[in-house]
Amino acid sequence: MAKKIVQTAGRDALGDFAPDFARYNDDILFGEVWSRNDILSLHDRSLITISALVASGIIDSSLKYHIQTAKANGVTKAEMVEAITQLGFYAGWPKAWGAFRMAKEVYEAK
Structure with missing residues (x-):
């Protein structure tokens, strides 16, 4: 069973300035890629x-x-x-x- 990774560093640091980049960091890189820890x-x-x-x-x-x-x-x-x-x-x-x-x-x- 994969452990869901929750990250807010992108939104905390760049949420107002670069919201799309912050979302990619938190939701895709960590929320999806790092959360595939049942594979790697x-x-x-x-x-x-x-x-x-x-x-x-x-x-x-x-x-x-x-x-x-x-x-x-x-x-x-x-x-x-x-x-x-x-x-x-x-x-x-x-x-x-x-x-x-x-x-x-x-x-x-x-």
Whole structure:
């Protein structure tokens, strides 16, 4: 049984300024795509998303959000470290350093 993902970040941040984009983010990306977790687990979707962000050089608050979400979705510290290490070789060493700084902050938070 799929777990329905409810997201409001798009509407919270951009609802008045870019309402269609906010709706696509909240209702389609999260409400439909991420909610297909009976096909691909939230754990795996988190690792894929983090990989795409790091490979694209997106080392900002969106990466931190997805690392926090990955942790909540059961991605262990060991899995995160292994994934980012792998990414270092394929996506770039400096990108991995940036991702490790955020991952360390998330996984060491109490």
